[in-house]
Structure formats: C-alpha cells, structure tokens
Amino acid sequence: MALAGVRRYAAVDLGASSGRVIVGEVGGGSGIRLREVCRFDNTPIRVDGVLQWDIESIWAGIVAGLRSYDCDLSGIGIDSWAVDYALLDERGKLLGNPVHYRDERTNGVPEQVDALVPPERLFAVTGIQRMPINTIYQLYAERHSTALRSARHALLIPDLIVHLLTGALGSELTNASTTALLALRRRDWATELFTDLGIRDDLFPPIVQPGSNAGPVTADATGQVGVPVVRVGSHDTASAVVGVPAQTADFAFISSGTWSLVGVELPRPVLTEDARKANFSNELGVDGSVRFLRNVMGLWLLQESLRHWEADGDPQDLPALLDQAASLSTRAVVDVDTDDFLHPGDMPSRIREECRRSGQPVPERPVQLVRCILDSLADAYRRTVREAAALSGKRIEVIHLVGGGAQNALLCQLTADRCELPVIAGPVEAAALGNVLVQARADGAIAGGLSEMRQRMTSVVLRRYEPRT
Incomplete structure (x- = not known):
C-alpha cells in the first residue's frame, strides 16, 4: 500500500561481482527505508582472450529490476565501479563490451606513460593513486586499436547506463576524477594529458555535476519512461561515503x-x-x-x-x-x-x-x-x-x-x-543509500548538506566493534 507523502527513488548499484536495483522510500516519518527489488550476477567474460564486462547481461539485469517495480518512481540514479569505459561510434552504437580493469593489457603500460608524463607531474595535475587499472593506462594501451580509432565517445560505466536510459551524454564528476585524466584543481578534463598521450581530448563528454538531471527515461523496455534520471555520485565509493552514518x-x-x-x-x-x-x-x-x-x-x-x-x-x-x-x-x-x-x-x-x-x-x-x-x-x-x-x-x-x-x-x-x-x-548498502539521498535532495524531498543528509539515517542498523587488548 502506498504511504502518503512518500517519494521513491531507484538506486541502480553496480558492483564488480553483482548488480542490484534498490528502491529507497523517503518521507512518511520513518527516515529512509531501502528495499531490494532485484539482484543479478555481474560475471566477466573472455572474448578472444580479453577479459570483458558483459554489458548486455548487465543491461538486462537493470531492465528486469526496473520493470519489476510496480510503484511510481520519483527518480533513478546509477552508481558503479570506476575506471572502466565503453566506446561508442557516431550513432551512439557500442563498439564492443567494455574491457575489464583486471585484463592484462595494461601490464607494463604505467612505465610507458611515465616516459611521456612523469609520475610527479601526473599526480600534481590529477591527484590520483598510481595503479595499472587506471583509465589513463587503459586508454594508452588501446591507443592503436580499431575500436578507439572508430570511437566518437568514451563513457564511463555509470554514464553509459545513463545514456542507455535517456540518450544523454555526460561525464559525471566523481567518477571522472578516478581516471587520472581529470585536472583536479580545474575540475575538468586535463586536455594537456590527452595531447601528451596522443589521444583525442574530446573523447569523453563534458563534465556534469552530481545532483544534476540527465533527463527522463526514454528506453521503453524499462517500463519507466518519463521518470527523471539524476546523476548521483556515480562512483560507487562517492555514493557510499555519502551513506556513511x-x-x-x-x-x-x-x-x-x-x-x-x-x-x-x-x-x-x-x-x-x-x-x-x-x-x-x-x-x-x-x-x-x-x-x-x-x-x-x-x-x-x-x-x-x-x-x-x-x-x-x-x-x-x-x-x-x-x-x-x-x-x-x-x-x-x-x-x-x-x-x-x-x-x-x-x-x-x-x-x-x-x-x-x-x-x-x-x-x-x-x-x-x-x-x-x-x-x-x-x-x-x-x-x-x-x-x-x-x-x-x-x-x-x-x-x-x-x-x-x-x-x-x-x-x-x-x-x-x-x-x-x-x-x-x-550500512551494507551504503552506496545505494547515498545514491537515494542525492536523488531525494535533487527532487526537493530533503534539504541540507552532507551532515544533514547523514542525520536522516535513523533507520539504519549498525553494529559497533570495540578494540580488544
């Protein structure tokens, strides 16, 4: 039964081993309540020896979750793991599955990039930890590929799902900041790094802010046409930290x-x-x-x-x-x-x-x-x-x-x-909780900054562990 004054937001939370669609109910005097409506496996596949994400299976899980929810939604938000991206052609068509960050194509690549962009300079610009999985190293490893030469756009995983839902293009800030391709102080793409690496500097769409509206759902298969899609903190850790009580x-x-x-x-x-x-x-x-x-x-x-x-x-x-x-x-x-x-x-x-x-x-x-x-x-x-x-x-x-x-x-x-x-x-589902909180604030259902949003977690079950001698 629908509760008066309750707004409902679907958090599509994609993890490296599973995905889930969780609906958060805001209002009705009971704080925020989360309800999992769908969970599906996210199992990588190998194609011609390359470890990839099965984006068709991921999309099918999201669609099934959204279709299975039969109450009105006030918004949908997407968060996922970082660094991986999909390539799209001029018509917005996928040029294959996104490559998994654990694929071995970046072995030895950080050292190659060092010769073009010294580590000290890269950190000064981007402020990001050196890891072979970083987007900068993935892109450099792919610089001569047919797919990258044919690509018009690169979209990080949450931005890809937003695009499939709405047709909109954008690069949400919190996830973009993990790529080691974002100028931290300017909070915009570090075009000078793309130039140094010999990669087009307009490959990723412009930066968009968490809390902004990407537009309504246009994908008929979801059963949620017209529902607003909000760009939350789309890196799942960004949403999870919003959800820290x-x-x-x-x-x-x-x-x-x-x-x-x-x-x-x-x-x-x-x-x-x-x-x-x-x-x-x-x-x-x-x-x-x-x-x-x-x-x-x-x-x-x-x-x-x-x-x-x-x-x-x-x-x-x-x-x-x-x-x-x-x-x-x-x-x-x-x-x-x-x-x-x-x-x-x-x-x-x-x-x-x-x-x-x-x-x-x-x-x-x-x-x-x-x-x-x-x-x-x-x-x-x-x-x-x-x-x-x-x-x-x-x-x-x-x-x-x-x-x-x-x-x-x-x-x-x-x-x-x-x-x-x-x-x-x-909470276990901190990312979904943070996702819902940002949606609810964008919708006007709640107000305030991070501290005020965290005060609303009155229904979250917590356990405290004291250090033993």
Missing part, C-alpha cells in the same frame, strides 16, 4: 567490497610529494568534498579463493570457515596489494607462495588461508588509516566500515583490534 567529522571510512577504499573525507585535496609516494588518491565527492584514500585489494582475495575451490571440486562454506577462522591466531600476513593478486586465477596458491617467499608459516588449509586473508586486510587497513591521518592532519576517533565487508564480523573485529579504534559497521 557519521555523527562526527573525525572519522575514517572503509568502503569494503571487492575492493576496499580506505581514507578520510576532506574539504581540500592533499597533493604533497609525501602523499604521492604513499600512493594516495584525491577523489572528488558530492558537495565539493574530497575522498583522500588509497585502494586496498579488498575481499577480492577471498572471493577468488572461494571461486577457485569451487572450480577445483572443493566448495567451501564461508560462514563455517569464518566461525572456525575466528578461533585461530595470526600466523601469516601478506601484502594484499602486491600485483600478483590483481588478476584472476589460483589465489590460494599465490597467497601460499607469498608466505613462502617472506619466510612465514604457509596456510595450507582453507580455514588458515581465510584467516590469513582477513588478518592481511586488517593490517592493510591499519597502515592506510594511520597514513591518511598523518598525511592529511585529520583526527580520527572512529572508523565507519560500510559495504559488503560490514557483514563479516571477524573482519570488523580484527580491524578494530589492529587500528585500536572503534569500528561502526554498516
């Missing part, structure tokens, strides 16, 4: 999923040489905020280990493994950000080899390997939180851990222990 400004965040993004929210970027050497990013957020963070490999190590065990005929029950792992003590810790862990494959063997190489006990059993992964993640969180505080001068009293990792009680407790700070876990 912070009661104080003195917090760090960990957006924990396939990747873990660990950092602090600031009013201004940190572009010091120390920040560059520490490999931190300055990603732009909603309302002019800056997410000063570092990408940590995240639960990918656990997901890929589970996938390998299942493919090897030895499927594992994750809840049982986590219960057993909680009773073990720390035996080995690896650097989760080593490049050997980036690509798909036999993750358990890679972790064991890293333990042998570093002279640590080798986790032979699955439960030991799970404990090694979680200890290693918590250790990486500790290092990153402390460096973020030291480099930014930010005081940290509490850590907010949001996303899928908030459901992992052992990871949350180990993080509190290692960081020696309380950890507040939740």
Whole structure:
C-alpha cells in the first residue's frame, strides 16, 4: 500500500561481482527505508582472450529490476565501479563490451606513460593513486586499436547506463576524477594529458555535476519512461561515503567490497610529494568534498579463493570457515596489494607462495588461508588509516566500515583490534543509500548538506566493534 507523502527513488548499484536495483522510500516519518527489488550476477567474460564486462547481461539485469517495480518512481540514479569505459561510434552504437580493469593489457603500460608524463607531474595535475587499472593506462594501451580509432565517445560505466536510459551524454564528476585524466584543481578534463598521450581530448563528454538531471527515461523496455534520471555520485565509493552514518567529522571510512577504499573525507585535496609516494588518491565527492584514500585489494582475495575451490571440486562454506577462522591466531600476513593478486586465477596458491617467499608459516588449509586473508586486510587497513591521518592532519576517533565487508564480523573485529579504534559497521548498502539521498535532495524531498543528509539515517542498523587488548 502506498504511504502518503512518500517519494521513491531507484538506486541502480553496480558492483564488480553483482548488480542490484534498490528502491529507497523517503518521507512518511520513518527516515529512509531501502528495499531490494532485484539482484543479478555481474560475471566477466573472455572474448578472444580479453577479459570483458558483459554489458548486455548487465543491461538486462537493470531492465528486469526496473520493470519489476510496480510503484511510481520519483527518480533513478546509477552508481558503479570506476575506471572502466565503453566506446561508442557516431550513432551512439557500442563498439564492443567494455574491457575489464583486471585484463592484462595494461601490464607494463604505467612505465610507458611515465616516459611521456612523469609520475610527479601526473599526480600534481590529477591527484590520483598510481595503479595499472587506471583509465589513463587503459586508454594508452588501446591507443592503436580499431575500436578507439572508430570511437566518437568514451563513457564511463555509470554514464553509459545513463545514456542507455535517456540518450544523454555526460561525464559525471566523481567518477571522472578516478581516471587520472581529470585536472583536479580545474575540475575538468586535463586536455594537456590527452595531447601528451596522443589521444583525442574530446573523447569523453563534458563534465556534469552530481545532483544534476540527465533527463527522463526514454528506453521503453524499462517500463519507466518519463521518470527523471539524476546523476548521483556515480562512483560507487562517492555514493557510499555519502551513506556513511557519521555523527562526527573525525572519522575514517572503509568502503569494503571487492575492493576496499580506505581514507578520510576532506574539504581540500592533499597533493604533497609525501602523499604521492604513499600512493594516495584525491577523489572528488558530492558537495565539493574530497575522498583522500588509497585502494586496498579488498575481499577480492577471498572471493577468488572461494571461486577457485569451487572450480577445483572443493566448495567451501564461508560462514563455517569464518566461525572456525575466528578461533585461530595470526600466523601469516601478506601484502594484499602486491600485483600478483590483481588478476584472476589460483589465489590460494599465490597467497601460499607469498608466505613462502617472506619466510612465514604457509596456510595450507582453507580455514588458515581465510584467516590469513582477513588478518592481511586488517593490517592493510591499519597502515592506510594511520597514513591518511598523518598525511592529511585529520583526527580520527572512529572508523565507519560500510559495504559488503560490514557483514563479516571477524573482519570488523580484527580491524578494530589492529587500528585500536572503534569500528561502526554498516550500512551494507551504503552506496545505494547515498545514491537515494542525492536523488531525494535533487527532487526537493530533503534539504541540507552532507551532515544533514547523514542525520536522516535513523533507520539504519549498525553494529559497533570495540578494540580488544
């Protein structure tokens, strides 16, 4: 039954392993309520040896989710992972699937780009962490391809979905800032970098702001023709940080999923040489905020280990493994950000080899390997939180851990222990919550800045973990 005064907004939240359509209800005196209406797998495919996103399958999941919702919507917003892009021709037709950031085409490419754009200059312009997955390296690797020569437009993944929904072209700011192709101070495309790399500087559409209206849905198949599409913080971490239920400004965040993004929210970027050497990013957020963070490999190590065990005929029950792992003590810790862990494959063997190489006990059993992964993640969180505080001068009293990792009680407790700070876990669907909040504000259903929006999260279930001695 429809509630009087309630506005409903669909958040299309695309993660690296699954997508979901979640409807947020705003008003009616109950804060904000989220309801998942559809969830679908997002499984990459290999075509001629190239790892790609199956954009047809992703679009079908989005359409099914939107069609399945039978109440009136006041808006739709899209958020997704960063850095990957699709190429379109003059008629707006896709020139193939977007290539997956874990494809090996960028191996060795950062060093090639260094010869054209020194790392110090690249960081001074863009403020972005050096990672082989960055859009700048993907584009340079593709510079001689037929697809890129034929392309009229490149669209980041959320901008592609907005285009499929509405026909509109634009590059939303928060996601554009992750590409290492955006001039951070100008908040516009760094055309000088495109020139240096020999790539057209008009490949990406103009920058558009989070909270702006992209236009009404025109895609008949969705069943939502005419519903406004709002450009939210389209990088899922931008939306997730809007969805952090912070009661104080003195917090760090960990957006924990396939990747873990660990950092602090600031009013201004940190572009010091120390920040560059520490490999931190300055990603732009909603309302002019800056997410000063570092990408940590995240639960990918656990997901890929589970996938390998299942493919090897030895499927594992994750809840049982986590219960057993909680009773073990720390035996080995690896650097989760080593490049050997980036690509798909036999993750358990890679972790064991890293333990042998570093002279640590080798986790032979699955439960030991799970404990090694979680200890290693918590250790990486500790290092990153402390460096973020030291480099930014930010005081940290509490850590907010949001996303899928908030459901992992052992990871949350180990993080509190290692960081020696309380950890507040939740919401799990922080990205969808932030997506809905930005839509609702654009629609006039709520008002205020980030602090005021976060005060509306009264119905969010949270769990607090205190550090153990």
